């Protein structure tokens with residue numbers, strides 16, 4: 001019988017070899033049961049090169065050794081029955097591949113393209129399998145409202161596709177039920193409008209630095225890689241506004257802080273990830289070997305030490321910085337209210353949660369989370385805004401006119417950017433076309449009925465944000481950039497749940513306000529000095545990433561034209 005170490009070794013060897021052969025369309029399926037491992041090879045579309053390669057013979061020997069000479073197994077009935085949940089409930093949907101469901105499509109087509117194709121084919125409510133997990137995909141706005149708000153108590157959590165085995169498991173994004181309510185309630189004041197005003201001077205330093213750094217290339221008329229530029233800007237903001245750290249990644253892009261944060265976000269639908277989606281428990285083995293994609297200990301240890309040092313430094317001084325970390329340290333005494341959201345009521349034992357502040361693990365986990373989610377999403381949004389403005393010069397001129405009339409030569413701040421309606425329309429329309437979070441979901445905690453279908457406990461409900469934002473039934477000419485869609489009159493004509501770049505309901509994005517202000521400051525300050533221009537190197541139309549945060553695959557090269 002194979003032990004865990006041997007099992008892991010075979011999987012890792014096959015994974016590495018498989019990835020080296022990634023140009024060959026060979027799909028490996030791994031099936032783990034108790035102390036036995038079966039490696040199933042589905043030789044779909046095998047190319048002649050694959051058949052003759054040493055790769056196949058190595059696989060065969062692995063199969064022989066680890067199945068003890070028995071032939072590879074068919075998908076066992078236990079798994080087959082998991083893949084019939086939707087057909088039994090009469091829910092339409094695509095056919096599933098054994099074990100992995102539709103997840104291989106994420107690797108070939110990408111997640112958002114898969115959603116677009118499936119919604120077009122199967123409509124507003126259909127069932128898929130992600131690995132073995134039955135997932136109901138809904139894009140009907142009224143049903144989405146029901147799931148996200150009215151029936152929230154039946155599905156308050158997200159499914160942790162790639163579980164965290166470090167401090168991040170104490171962070172908002174992963175927490176469940178009352179523990180999530182406690183952290184969300186405690187952190188709510190941290191994102192109030194008052195707190196955003198207090199961060200003004202930190203923001204100002206970063207956007208001034210941004211424009212200063214753009215100057216040499218702008219004057220030389222050279223193309224600028226905006227994905228990188230905005231990545232460095234949001235990294236500086238989140239490091240300084242979050243932890244009082246001056247990482248200056250705009251000037252020093254090779255620093256460790258930026259390098260590790262980028263590594264954490266370099267999400268690819270590798271076979272390893274598909275394997276974990278099909279068989280979540282194998283992640284325990286990968287974690288043991290420190291190759292679990294979501295649990296890189298070197299990176300986590302680095303960020304943990306960053307947070308620990310930042311806390312240590314402020315313990316030594318009476319002058320406490322006004323940053324997110326300090327707000328978390330003070331959170332249990334903070335009586336500030338968040339004008340966007342009311343406090344959530346606990347389901348059980350409210351006294352248990354009322355008595356305490358945040359533990360060190362909770363502060364560390366959430367600090368690291370803010371660093372991660374605050375960096376890539378907002379940088380992506382800014383990159384897409386610059387592209388939309390460069391490719392729609394009329395809209396850019398209209399925005400410049402508004403900025404000049406509201407601000408003149410003043411710098412942007414929390415209050416004056418609220419007066420710019422057109423700025424808000426441009427930002428909203430960009431997030432419609434290119435929502436950085438292309439989908440979100442909820443896990444069903446108690447059996448519930450959605451759209452007339454009985455959805456079993458533990459199923460996932462998935463909301464394909466990108467596909468909804470490009471749906472011609474909700475948006476006329478959906479691929480066209482048109483900020484006028486967000487005038488009050490036009491907004492009133494559609495269902496509010498057709499638009500969800502930050503999600504909706506109690507579990508929506510807590511950092512929405514922070515993201516909006518930091519993006520708007522950068523945009524306004526750049527447009528006070530320059531115009532975005534397309535150039536020979538600009539990719540039109542854009543190709544988008546296949547998974548994780550939606551970004552342009554090949555970066556975003558634009559030029560800047562001086563306004564003076």
Ligand code: HEM
Nearest residue numbers: 370374377378381437440501502503504507508509511515
């Ligand atoms: C343009 C930038 C951003 C976009 C488009 C975005 C989008 C989203 C989306 C779609 C969700 C899921 C909502 C749902 O399931 O209903 C989410 C959740 C979340 N976001 Fe953002 N986000 C952005 C920036 C930020 C920033 C700057 C922070 C914090 C520093 C942040 C913190 C979070 C957290 C903590 C959650 C989980 C909330 C919970 O589960 O209670 N996000 N975001």
